[in-house]
Amino acid sequence: MRLEIDGWSAGLKFSACHLIPGHEKCGRLHGHTYAVHVRLVGRKNEMGYIADFHEVKELVRRLIDRLDHRVLIPARHPSITVIRRRGSVELLVGKNRYTFPPGDVLLLDLPAVTAEQLSEYLLDRAAPAIARLGNVSELQLGLCEGVGQGAWAARKF
Numbered sequence: 001m002r003l004e005i006d007g008w009s010a011g012l013k014f015s016a017c018h019l020i021p022g023h024e025k026c027g028r029l030h031g032h033t034y035a036v037h038v039r040l041v042g043r044k045n046e047m048g049y050i051a052d053f054h055e056v057k058e059l060v061r062r063l064i065d066r067l068d069h070r071v072l073i074p075a076r077h078p079s080i081t082v083i084r085r086r087g088s089v090e091l092l093v094g095k096n097r098y099t100f101p102p103g104d105v106l107l108l109d110l111p112a113v114t115a116e117q118l119s120e121y122l123l124d125r126a127a128p129a130i131a132r133l134g135n136v137s138e139l140q141l142g143l144c145e146g147v148g149q150g151a152w153a154a155r156k157f
């Protein structure tokens with residue numbers, strides 16, 4: 001049996017800004033409204049359900065609140081240099097230089113900020129709590145960067 005939460009309908013959304021160095025269009029700083037979708041494959045417990053929808057949504061909400069309204073920076077991208085100064089974070093991307101207040105950016109330990117990378121990033125962070133539910137055999141997590149386009153990552157327990 002499968003439990004499914006649609007992030008657009010359930011309000012699991014966040015807005016953030018990013019760029020993809022080297023990409024003709026996406027190399028410019030731009031934003032998305034993202035939605036996170038969850039599918040849990042598993043058995044019903046003695047209460048008759050796979051997981052409490054509210055608990056799963058709160059888990060995801062805590063994860064995405066960190067990303068919401070931030071500039072997401074892939075700290076491991078080979079073409080991005082991050083310089084932390086007092087009161088600012090500076091990015092050197094090719095010939096471009098961006099300066100942000102530290103509170104506006106989130107440095108992610110990722111080689112790129114793409115739907116694929118973000119879905120795996122969130123999956124890694126959601127999986128331990130989902131695995132503890134005991135009766136879930138697989139977590140599938142989808143990250144859409146707009147309606148109808150996204151990436152899914154999955155982990156079996």
Ligand SMILES: [Zn+2]
Binds near residue numbers: 026030031145
């Ligand atoms: Zn984008």
